[in-house]
Amino acid sequence: MTATSDDARTRKGLLRFLTCGSVDDGKSTLIGRLLYDTQLVLEDQLAALERDSAKHGTTGEDLDLALLVDGLQAEREQGITIDVAYRFFSTPRRAFIVADTPGHEQYTRNMATGASNSQAAVILIDARKGVLTQTRRHSYICALLGIKNVVLAVNKIDLVEFSGERFHRIVADYLGFAAPLKFAAVTSIPLSARFGDNVIRRSEHTPWYDGPTLIEHLESIDVREGLEEKPWRFPVQWVNRPNLDFRGFSGTVASGVVRPGERVVVAASGRESVIQRIVTADGDLPEARAGDAVTLTLADEVDVARGDVLAHADARPEVVDQFAAEVLWMIEEPMLPGRSYLMRIGTQYVPARVTSLKHKTDVNTLEHMAAKTLALNEIGFCNLATATPVALDPYADNRATGAFVLIDRFTNATAGAGMISFGLRRATNIHRQALLVDKSARVRLNGHRPAVLWFTGLSGSGKSTIANVVERELHALGVHTYMLDGDNVRHGLNRDLGFTDADRVENIRRVGEVAKLFVDAGAVVLCSFISPFRAERRMVRELLAAEEFIEIFVDTSLEECQRRDPKGLYARALEGKIKNFTGIDSPYEAPQNAEVVLTPSPLGPEEEARLVLEALRARQIIGS
Amino acid sequence: MSTQSRMALTPHLRQLESESIGIIREVAAEFRNPVMLYSIGKDSGVMLHLAMKAFHPSKPPFPLLHIDTRWKFRAMIEHRDAIAERYGVKLLVHTNPDGVARDINPISSGSQLHTQVMKTEALKQALDKWQFDAAFGGARRDEEKSRAKERVFSFRSAGHVWDPRNQRPELWNLYNTRISQGETIRVFPLSNWTELDIWQYTRAEQIPVVPLYFAAPRPVIERDGQLIMRDDERMALKPGEREQVRMVRFRSLGCYPLSAAIESRAATLDEIIAEMLASRTSERSGRLIDSDEAASMEKKKRDGYF
Ligand SMILES: Nc1nc2c(ncn2[C@@H]2O[C@H](COP(=O)(O)OP(=O)(O)OP(=O)(O)O)[C@@H](O)[C@H]2O)c(=O)[nH]1
Ligand SMILES: [Mg+2]
Numbered sequence: 001m002t003a004t005s006d007d008a009r010t011r012k013g014l015l016r017f018l019t020c021g022s023v024d025d026g027k028s029t030l031i032g033r034l035l036y037d038t039q040l041v042l043e044d045q046l047a048a049l050e051r052d053s054a055k056h057g058t059t060g061e062d063l064d065l066a067l068l069v070d071g072l073q074a075e076r077e078q079g080i081t082i083d084v085a086y087r088f089f090s091t092p093r094r095a096f097i098v099a100d101t102p103g104h105e106q107y108t109r110n111m112a113t114g115a116s117n118s119q120a121a122v123i124l125i126d127a128r129k130g131v132l133t134q135t136r137r138h139s140y141i142c143a144l145l146g147i148k149n150v151v152l153a154v155n156k157i158d159l160v161e162f163s164g165e166r167f168h169r170i171v172a173d174y175l176g177f178a179a180p181l182k183f184a185a186v187t188s189i190p191l192s193a194r195f196g197d198n199v200i201r202r203s204e205h206t207p208w209y210d211g212p213t214l215i216e217h218l219e220s221i222d223v224r225e226g227l228e229e230k231p232w233r234f235p236v237q238w239v240n241r242p243n244l245d246f247r248g249f250s251g252t253v254a255s256g257v258v259r260p261g262e263r264v265v266v267a268a269s270g271r272e273s274v275i276q277r278i279v280t281a282d283g284d285l286p287e288a289r290a291g292d293a294v295t296l297t298l299a300d301e302v303d304v305a306r307g308d309v310l311a312h313a314d315a316r317p318e319v320v321d322q323f324a325a326e327v328l329w330m331i332e333e334p335m336l337p338g339r340s341y342l343m344r345i346g347t348q349y350v351p352a353r354v355t356s357l358k359h360k361t362d363v364n365t366l367e368h369m370a371a372k373t374l375a376l377n378e379i380g381f382c383n384l385a386t387a388t389p390v391a392l393d394p395y396a397d398n399r400a401t402g403a404f405v406l407i408d409r410f411t412n413a414t415a416g417a418g419m420i421s422f423g424l425r426r427a428t429n430i431h432r433q434a435l436l437v438d439k440s441a442r443v444r445l446n447g448h449r450p451a452v453l454w455f456t457g458l459s460g461s462g463k464s465t466i467a468n469v470v471e472r473e474l475h476a477l478g479v480h481t482y483m484l485d486g487d488n489v490r491h492g493l494n495r496d497l498g499f500t501d502a503d504r505v506e507n508i509r510r511v512g513e514v515a516k517l518f519v520d521a522g523a524v525v526l527c528s529f530i531s532p533f534r535a536e537r538r539m540v541r542e543l544l545a546a547e548e549f550i551e552i553f554v555d556t557s558l559e560e561c562q563r564r565d566p567k568g569l570y571a572r573a574l575e576g577k578i579k580n581f582t583g584i585d586s587p588y589e590a591p592q593n594a595e596v597v598l599t600p601s602p603l604g605p606e607e608e609a610r611l612v613l614e615a616l617r618a619r620q621i622i623g624s
Numbered sequence: 625m626s627t628q629s630r631m632a633l634t635p636h637l638r639q640l641e642s643e644s645i646g647i648i649r650e651v652a653a654e655f656r657n658p659v660m661l662y663s664i665g666k667d668s669g670v671m672l673h674l675a676m677k678a679f680h681p682s683k684p685p686f687p688l689l690h691i692d693t694r695w696k697f698r699a700m701i702e703h704r705d706a707i708a709e710r711y712g713v714k715l716l717v718h719t720n721p722d723g724v725a726r727d728i729n730p731i732s733s734g735s736q737l738h739t740q741v742m743k744t745e746a747l748k749q750a751l752d753k754w755q756f757d758a759a760f761g762g763a764r765r766d767e768e769k770s771r772a773k774e775r776v777f778s779f780r781s782a783g784h785v786w787d788p789r790n791q792r793p794e795l796w797n798l799y800n801t802r803i804s805q806g807e808t809i810r811v812f813p814l815s816n817w818t819e820l821d822i823w824q825y826t827r828a829e830q831i832p833v834v835p836l837y838f839a840a841p842r843p844v845i846e847r848d849g850q851l852i853m854r855d856d857e858r859m860a861l862k863p864g865e866r867e868q869v870r871m872v873r874f875r876s877l878g879c880y881p882l883s884a885a886i887e888s889r890a891a892t893l894d895e896i897i898a899e900m901l902a903s904r905t906s907e908r909s910g911r912l913i914d915s916d917e918a919a920s921m922e923k924k925k926r927d928g929y930f
Contacts, residue, residue: 013635013636014636014639042903042904042905042906043904043905044905044906045906068769069769069772070769071768071769071770071771071772071773071922072770072773072788072789072922073922073923074788074789082788082789083773083788083789083791084773085769085772085773086765086772086815086816087765087766087772088765088766088816088818095636097816109793110791110793112793112795113793113794113795116795116796117796117797237646237649237650237653238649238652238653238679240679240681240682241682242681242682242683246681248681250649250678250679251646251649252642252645252646279680279681280677280680281676281677281680282677291639291642292642293641293642293643293645293646293649293678295680306653330793342802344798344800345798347650347653349802399796400796403795403796403798404798405793405795405798405800407800407802412800412802412803412804413792414792414793414794414795414800417793417795
């Protein structure tokens with residue numbers, strides 16, 4: 001534990017910073033050095049470090065200080081950092097939380113994890129190597145995440161004979177690159193993490209340097225963000241309802257200050273009310289400031305739920321369903337425009353799609369490049385659309401309401417991190433044409449309810465055959481129907497699309513939108529598409545009301561489909577003449593919760609069609 | 625809890641408190657069936673106190689769970705039951721019946737097997753039995769170097785496995801709470817607290833702790849260079865060992881044969897804090913299970929240990 005007096009840490013306030021930079025530049029060693037020289041390494045830990053250094057050390061007979069920080073077995077064995085470590089230390093002037101992040105490109109997401117909560121960055125450079133790609137990538141990510149204070153630590157200065165000339169050349173190089181990143185301050189320090197020069201102890205080997213030591217500088221950085229001066233934002237986290245007489249909204253004040261008696265709005269609905277009480281377990285408060293976790297009660301019974309954002313009536317966030325943002329991609333599977341992801345913003349989850357990828361950024365040159373997808377660790381500027389309007393602010397104005405993550409809907413992996421640049425279209429400005437005849441009027445006229453019957457399955461599984469029989473039967477019953485399938489869509493509406501993953505996603509998205517229009521018109525729409533990805537089928541499902549989407553899985557085995565091969569396509573795919581053929585060299589993700597599953601019936605498609613009609617009756621789409 | 629104690633919190637502690645309350649609420653809002661692991665120690669005490677604050681005037685919408693190895697100090701069990709009563713929260717207790725049948729114990733089975741069966745396996749049994757999808761633990765990142773690597777919301781695949789090489793990125797406080805059937809999340813609301821923070825907060829908020837943390841004359845034996853308090857007859861004396869009364873306290877509490885006492889005169893919270901500031905060893909140095917093998921904490925954690 002800390003060798004600090006009881007209240008030393010309260011004086012200057014906590015500083016959260018990270019170390020970053022390229023592989024082996026000495027980040028972990030530097031943190032180890034900081035812990036060691038601030039006397040935070042205790043006797044039993046030191047004994048363990050001596051044992052570890054002998055076993056895994058990279059520094060010969062000396063203590064390998066990086067081993068104080070690289071706590072995972074795999075890290076110690078390989079001598080690298082894989083994931084971020086959070087360490088705590090204090091000096092008589094300040095308390096610090098430092099995130100030691102990995103230099104390897106492969107683990108960029110872990111670096112971003114460490115950077116997202118940091119107020120300052122120490123970017124290391126190996127004095128022998130100068131500015132490298134990872135130095136630039138990490139600098140760019142720090143800038144995107146809004147870090148304004150940067151320390152350029154030119155490390156291993158002992159290995160270049162403490163050369164001032166070398167130091168100045170690297171600094172000039174770096175500043176040339178970093179100018180467009182608009183850091184508020186870049187402080188450059190020559191140091192040796194291994195031997196401690198200019199870390200805590202001023203070095204006698206660098207007489208040409210008269211700036212602060214690293215610790216002096218970190219102690220002095222001013223990182224007040226002025227969060228309390230910003231407009232008040234309160235993302236509602238939990239509705240507190242112990243009994244009928246109390247209804248409170250629990251959450252943490254993201255920015256600003258609020259007091260009882262002030263007029264507030266629920267951002268998305270525009271409903272107004274007045275703050276009644278600020279409740280805490282220690283009694284009511286006269287005000288709640290940025291960072292306070294409190295429970296608010298309102299004067300009126302307005303509808304407020306988790307995910308809502310409360311704001312002052314005269315300083316509201318934007319409420320939009322489209323916005324532009326920088327996105328850092330963090331999973332192997334590339335980001336596909338059109339695909340539906342789950343977006344977490346504030347305390348809310350909402351389905352969202354990237355509608356277009358404007359460009360991606362080359363981290364070496366900071367140039368913009370055209371791109372169709374974002375691969376792992378790439379950063380791009382995108383337009384996104386959400387399923388419902390959300391309250392947000394530009395990230396530059398407010399980190400808490402301007403940051404989001406994208407989650408893969410099937411693996412639940414955290415796939416992307418985003419920083420909002422600006423809203424694109426105010427949801428409140430979309431004045432939809434007021435309609436005199438609406439969906440329910442059409443249902444009354446038609447005598448049946450609309451629906452999408454979505455047939456999915458491998459090529460040759462029998463989707464179209466069954467759909468045809470179903471349509472014939474429905475027609476005979478007087479039901480308004482329409483058939484959408486690959487043939488009538490690919491030749492017209494989607495003529496411009498091919499068969500890459502991105503194009504397949506867009507294909508289904510358009511089909512979904514067209515099907516939705518037909519549903520609005522009151523029809524039963526039969527769609528037969530291989531639609532191999534769960535994410536896209538789910539995307540269409542979400543366009544419609546829950547009871548309007550009926551997924552029909554035509555579950556015919558690959559062997560059977562290959563045996564049938566009505567169009568000779570499998571044969572050609574197996575010869576390599578067709579690329580990206582589902583089931584052969586492109587995956588099919590079977591539905592897990594289809595409303596109807598059809599396995600080949602000995603009685604043929606008529607029997608399968610009968611099962612579909614039965615399902616429609618059970619759901620009261622058509623009468624019995 | 626008076627307004628006065630609130631005023632006594634430093635800005636640093638208040639920031640930690642708010643952050644933890646936010647984390648605890650997040651779990652209540654997102655998970656179907658959460659549980660709070662309650663180990664009776666000082667960290668658990670703070671965590672429970674924070675949970676009470678987080679949901680006021682409601683009660684925490686989840687139960688406490690204690691994994692009872694049958695070898696905790698008696699004073700701990702008394703404290704546990706008194707606390708559950710005092711706070712009015714539901715307390716679940718689970719002991720691994722297989723371990724009982726095999727008479728697994730820290731003395732003749734060895735600390736490693738005992739921990740594996742009576743703590744790790746028992747915990748997994750309990751999580752499965754009650755179908756919990758999220759479990760709070762009171763671990764802190766400053767405790768140990770593999771803990772320093774762990775996320776606040778730490779994903780466990782089916783079977784409760786932690787894969788430290790493949791953790792979900794965790795940006796800002798936008799915790800990813802999504803899981804599939806069979807998967808769970810371990811949540812660590814005290815991640816950013818240090819041992820000093822815990823004691824200062826305990827003092828400021830007057831949180832009750834097990835009396836064993838305070839120095840008092842206690843009968844101990846010296847074994848392998850450590851002071852062990854023989855809490856009952858099950859621990860037989862070895863030849864040459866004899867009980868002697870010394871002024872001792874515990875920095876960290878667990879199964880009594882595995883928790884070494886330190887000689888101390890610190891009998892109040894103020895004195896404990898002063899003593900800790902001067903100490904040159906870590907709190908874990910008194911835990912006999914950690915030194916079993918190098919990287920042992922990471923290994924235990926991968927197996928499902930908290
Ligand atoms: N001579 C010298 N060696 C250093 C210095 N700093 C670090 N090293 C050595 O450089 C090697 C890599 O150091 P680490 O601290 O593991 O580097 P890192 O930046 O944390 O690496 P990753 O986290 O894997 O990206 C180790 O062998 C260190 O001992 C220094 O100032 N001088
Ligand atoms: Mg490292």
